[in-house]
Amino acid sequence: MSIVTTPQNHTVDTALKIIVETNKLRESPEDSIRHLIKPGNMKDKSLGECLNDIKWGGQTSVMYTMGISDMISFIQNWMEQNEGNFQNLFNDKETYDFFIGTTLPYTEHDVCQRNESHKGQIRDFDGNIRCAYSEIKKIRPSYINYFNFFDPFSELNIRQYYESKPLDDLPDDAWGEMGQILPEWKDQHDAYLYEIARFEDEEPTKEVRVHCHSIISDKGFTFSLETILKRLNLEPNHHKVYCNLYSGSCTRQDELNDNEKETYDLIGNCPGHIQPTQRLILGIDSYSLAHKIQLWYEQVPDGQAPLFE
16 A cells, blocks of 8 residues: 655654554564563563563453463563562552552352352352252163363363254155155164154153352452463363364374264264363453462462462
8 A cells, every 4th residue: 555645644654654664673472472481581570561562462452372371381481580579570660550459350249140040059168159059850861971061150171961862864855755755765764763762762760960050259269370361361261173174084083082982983073172272362451461460479478379270
């Protein structure tokens, strides 16, 4: 794009040139990371300033091109470079007043967030107040199945059981114009009718107790730095990747659990693999993040707050 300089747009033209030249001189955040982690390059620099040097900025958020583990390693590196003094270097003293009254990202509610009708509360061993609601579901034992997932309400890895009802997966063209099953599909259709009859005849006698355990309040709980970063992150902390999007084959079958292997053998497509997201997107600036990290450190005397969950 070319800009024609006139008296009216001379100021705009000058400003654009300044921006272009500034961006040319500015290191990328990745270059800044490689520079700062070298011994002595974060010495006597505030954590807020260092975090600001390695972020990509947006109008309402900042992004770091590293996952939570790498961010924790970066913060540890800054602490080591400022050993004995980093407690005074989280932010510049003149910015401290901006953060008075801010807190760690606690969860604090009056009722269960999964279902407000749930009654009862319990306190777990870590001091969290959780929903005490539970119910018993009955499932046909021959058709019981399960899947594992991370439950955002309880912040726990959950195994959920369900009935795997036989499916009628015949294509639409398996039927003739008069509604009759075509000969080439009859065996498959008969097998389905047999399985669905067995399913309907079987009584749901297997009892499975389902607990809610949704977190109602964790105020007063000692947070790990990992937990704080997970809660601040606007990105999902994990995402699912597939081995071969087009062919469907899975090259990591040794990592599949029994349920996933059964699914893969049935459909022939990679069921996907859960792995950590390698970036952080936060709705606060770098200096606010540094203050949250200071609050994390000051939770326990002598800096004994945990780094990881």
